[in-house]
Amino acid sequence: MRMMKNLFGDDSLTDDKYIALGMLGSDKAAASAYLAATLESATPELRHLYSGFCTAITQSHETLTALAIERGWYSAYGEPKTTLKEVVHDSMKVTQPHA
Numbered sequence: 001m002r003m004m005k006n007l008f009g010d011d012s013l014t015d016d017k018y019i020a021l022g023m024l025g026s027d028k029a030a031a032s033a034y035l036a037a038t039l040e041s042a043t044p045e046l047r048h049l050y051s052g053f054c055t056a057i058t059q060s061h062e063t064l065t066a067l068a069i070e071r072g073w074y075s076a077y078g079e080p081k082t083t084l085k086e087v088v089h090d091s092m093k094v095t096q097p098h099a
Contacts, residue, residue, distance in 0.1 A: 017073040018090075020064060024074070027061040 034054035041047040068074035075083060 017068075017071070020068050020071075020073055024061060024064055024068065027057050027064065031057045031061065 031054055034050050034057060038047050038050040038054055041050055065074065065076075069076055
């Protein structure tokens with residue numbers, strides 16, 4: 001992680017929080033894709049296969065969400081204004097050049 005800090009700086013989006021949040025987003029997309037594939041499958045075998053993948057991803061997402069809430073990276077029941085301020089702050093990190 002030290003190399004990442006040297007490359008991107010101390011205030012970068014490469015820490016555990018942003019990696020976990022990125023993984024949560026990826027899990028959501030994958031679960032949606034597998035659910036759609038499950039519903040569109042022509043054979044019971046494919047439905048079972050895709051349904052199993054969807055279940056596994058959902059369980060992974062649940063575990064990662066619990067970790068993110070425990071560590072304070074994700075506020076599931078937070079104040080909307082606070083959440084918006086955090087999103088704006090993180091967006092500024094991305095849009096402003098790192099000097």
